[in-house]
Amino acid sequence: MRISASLCLAVLACATFVATAATAQQASKPASITAATPPMGWNSWNFFAGRVTDKDIRAAADNLVATGMKDAGYIYVNIDDTWEGQRDETGVLHTNDKFPDMKALADYVHSKGLKIGIYSGPGNKTCGGYAASLGHEEQDAKMYAEWGIDYLKYDLCSFIPDVMIKQAPDDKAAQMRIMIDAYQKMGNALKATGRPIVFSLCQYGWDAVWEWAPALGGNLWRTTGDIDPHWDRIYAILSQQDGLAKYAGPGHWNDPDMLEVGNGKLSLNENWSHFAMWSMLAAPLLAGNDLPNMKPEIKAILTNKDVIAIDQDSLGKQATRVYSDGEVEVWTRHLSGGAMAIAVLAAGDSRFSTHPFHLDLAKLGLHGPQKGKNLRDGQEITLTNNMPIEIQSHDTLLVRIAAPK
Ligand code: GLA
Numbered sequence: 001m002r003i004s005a006s007l008c009l010a011v012l013a014c015a016t017f018v019a020t021a022a023t024a025q026q027a028s029k030p031a032s033i034t035a036a037t038p039p040m041g042w043n044s045w046n047f048f049a050g051r052v053t054d055k056d057i058r059a060a061a062d063n064l065v066a067t068g069m070k071d072a073g074y075i076y077v078n079i080d081d082t083w084e085g086q087r088d089e090t091g092v093l094h095t096n097d098k099f100p101d102m103k104a105l106a107d108y109v110h111s112k113g114l115k116i117g118i119y120s121g122p123g124n125k126t127c128g129g130y131a132a133s134l135g136h137e138e139q140d141a142k143m144y145a146e147w148g149i150d151y152l153k154y155d156l157c158s159f160i161p162d163v164m165i166k167q168a169p170d171d172k173a174a175q176m177r178i179m180i181d182a183y184q185k186m187g188n189a190l191k192a193t194g195r196p197i198v199f200s201l202c203q204y205g206w207d208a209v210w211e212w213a214p215a216l217g218g219n220l221w222r223t224t225g226d227i228d229p230h231w232d233r234i235y236a237i238l239s240q241q242d243g244l245a246k247y248a249g250p251g252h253w254n255d256p257d258m259l260e261v262g263n264g265k266l267s268l269n270e271n272w273s274h275f276a277m278w279s280m281l282a283a284p285l286l287a288g289n290d291l292p293n294m295k296p297e298i299k300a301i302l303t304n305k306d307v308i309a310i311d312q313d314s315l316g317k318q319a320t321r322v323y324s325d326g327e328v329e330v331w332t333r334h335l336s337g338g339a340m341a342i343a344v345l346a347a348g349d350s351r352f353s354t355h356p357f358h359l360d361l362a363k364l365g366l367h368g369p370q371k372g373k374n375l376r377d378g379q380e381i382t383l384t385n386n387m388p389i390e391i392q393s394h395d396t397l398l399v400r401i402a403a404p405k
Pocket of ligand 1: 225
């Protein structure tokens with residue numbers, strides 16, 4: 001009797017110990033971060049704009065899988081503006097004819113091992129003039145969660161005239177506070193759903209959004225106005241990112257807007273430089289091209305695993321521009337394990353290979369020859385001080401140095 005009693009006590013103590021240890025382990029386990037690395041996927045706007053349909057989104061999901069982009073990390077399939085129909089008398093927002101069944105579409109995208117994103121805004125109307133979420137934030141967030149939505153892009157647009165200017169006509173600072181409250185409202189509504197939904201703020205970088213967006217649950221925020229597939233625009237956006245590195249990190253990213261790789265008349269060098277520099281910026285990589293008709297050289301850029309590894313580096317440290325020399329710029333990014341990425345970009349229109357650029361390693365804090373990998377051709381490269389680099393207009397030399405000295 002005594003034996004079994006003490007055995008019982010020992011078992012109990014042991015069980016308590018195991019349970020306590022398990023709880024302690026759980027407590028010390030970091031909660032998983034939403035958007036621990038910059039979100040990657042595809043968004044409908046840059047190619048389809050207002051024409052996008054349910055069929056296009058299904059085809060995008062199919063193509064992300066078929067092209068190997070899913071395996072390269074492109075997980076989100078994001079429906080941008082123009083899916084919205086009318087609200088009924090209970091306030092429920094219905095889809096329009098182009099999207100007959102959003103739940104079924106989300107299930108389809110999920111069945112491919114992908115995630116799905118949607119679009120709305122804090123105003124009465126979206127930028128395209130469709131119904132947005134003003135006064136229905138919680139109802140909409142709940143509906144997204146019920147559909148299985150994983151990502152929301154929330155676009156300011158009509159909130160500016162309808163609410164900000166109307167409520168505080170001559171007070172810009174008050175307008176900004178109203179705007180921040182509107183994003184807070186949706187941040188709270190998403191949180192209340194209990195579903196991890198990436199929250200993407202689209203308000204064009206107003207009022208130093210990078211300062212306040214993380215606190216209200218923002219995982220990424222646009223830092224500028226819209227991108228378009230022209231080098232001048234891409235470069236103008238790139239220039240505005242310098243200095244923002246300190247605001248980016250796991251779970252919260254600067255968003256210089258979605259990719260135009262493969263769109264318009266960008267040259268191959270421009271497509272490459274756009275992708276290389278967005279990866280240096282730890283930017284969300286949201287392709288926006290015509291996936292079914294993607295050319296092999298565009299696919300090669302978008303699925304370049306070494307470049308994607310720069311973008312997705314777990315440290316999450318965005319690049320800074322270390323120096324420029326006329327129209328050539330040198331950016332560096334610190335990577336996990338002490339590695340470093342160096343980008344030499346010929347940003348201007350008039351540099352050709354006959355007059356090489358000379359790289360000043362000391363300016364990058366490096367001394368002596370640096371062994372690395374050229375991420376465009378995958379070849380080994382050794383950077384030496386003052387070495388001549390032949391680089392053409394709008395091209396980028398992107399090098400990863402495993403052990404910088
Ligand atoms: C704004 C955004 C774009 C796109 C359109 C849709 O212009 O910045 O990215 O979402 O609205 O109407």
